[in-house]
Amino acid sequence: MRFPENIFDLVGGEDAIWSDDHSGPETLRVTGPNGEFFIKQGPLAVTEHGRLRWLKRWANVPDVVAFEGNVLVLAEAGWRSLDRKPPPEAGTIMGRALRALHAIPVEECPFDERLDVKLDRAAERVRAGLVDRAAVAARHAGLTPEQVYDKLLLERPADEDPVVTHGDFTPANVLASYSGEAIFVDLGELGVADRYMDLAVALLHLAEPAAADFLAAYGLDEVDEAKLAYYRSLHSLL
Known part of the structure; x- marks a missing residue:
């Protein structure tokens, strides 16, 4: 640089x-x-x-x-990353932080990250050879990035539940104070999208019991497994 x-x-x-x-x-x-x-x-x-x-x-x-x-x-920031020696309450911290982020009024956000935008970006990355083919094959039973992208087009959800999303909501992208406050980092993909974009990415990285703590703190009683799987597949191309 x-x-x-x-x-x-x-x-x-x-x-x-x-x-x-x-x-x-x-x-x-x-x-x-x-x-x-x-x-x-x-x-x-x-x-x-x-x-x-x-x-x-x-x-x-x-x-x-x-x-x-x-x-x-x-x-x-001087705060601890939830990806490095995560505290027992990591799932709860992430759930509360994401609930607050998703509560921001959508009409206030000028950044569009809905499916049209994300699918176009995924298509560009696949065409440019920027997607890790081995990782995609391992995650999708041997499918190529092109085949995963085609599936995304065919299985696109009928509607979106738009909120202000982080876009890459992993434990590494949340810093926490010792009092449980959170700082969001790596915000290049922040924008209005379906809430399951963040939920899918977070749950890819959280094992039990942190995953259950995360969902409880976020306030989600029932998970839409089809949407979860869809946005996990989309994330693999981004």
């Missing part, structure tokens, strides 16, 4: 320690005399910047330290 000189100086310049952050290929963690930061670069960083600014009115998100061109600098 190459950054504007003022951003390089802002995060500590040559005195800073730069390391890869495993949350994505376009993210670096920087620790230096000026503090600890996450730097993102590329189209997704631009997308995330707009979503961070909007969501800050409604929820806890990382502070934007700087934004120039396609470079986004975020402050280290």
Whole structure:
């Protein structure tokens, strides 16, 4: 990555320690005399910047330290990731946080992530060869990404239940304070979509009893298994 000189100086310049952050290929963690930061670069960083600014009115998100061109600098929140040594209450924290996110008025959200948008994005990724074929085959009984995409078109739900979704709601993308508050991170796919987009992704990553705690805290008594399976398949292409 190459950054504007003022951003390089802002995060500590040559005195800073730069390391890869495993949350994505376009993210670096920087620790230096000026503090600890996450730097993102590329189209997704631009997308995330707009979503961070909007969501800050409604929820806890990382502070934007700087934004120039396609470079986004975020402050280290200092809270624990629910993906690393998750506490026993991780499912409950995620359920409460997602319930609050989904309660944001849809009409207030300017970002569209409904099925038309997501299916178009999935089609582009399949055409460009960006989907992990081995992972898709392992998850879908040997099917190719093209075959999974065709199934998604054929089995598309008749309607959507739109809410403001995170888009990649995994334990790694939720930070928690010791009092149980949550911060949402990696928000490049935030937007209006069916609530099952978030539910499907979360339940892919939560084992029992955390999965049951998550659903109880979210307030869902009965799971639509067909929708859950559909959005899990969609997630595998995104």
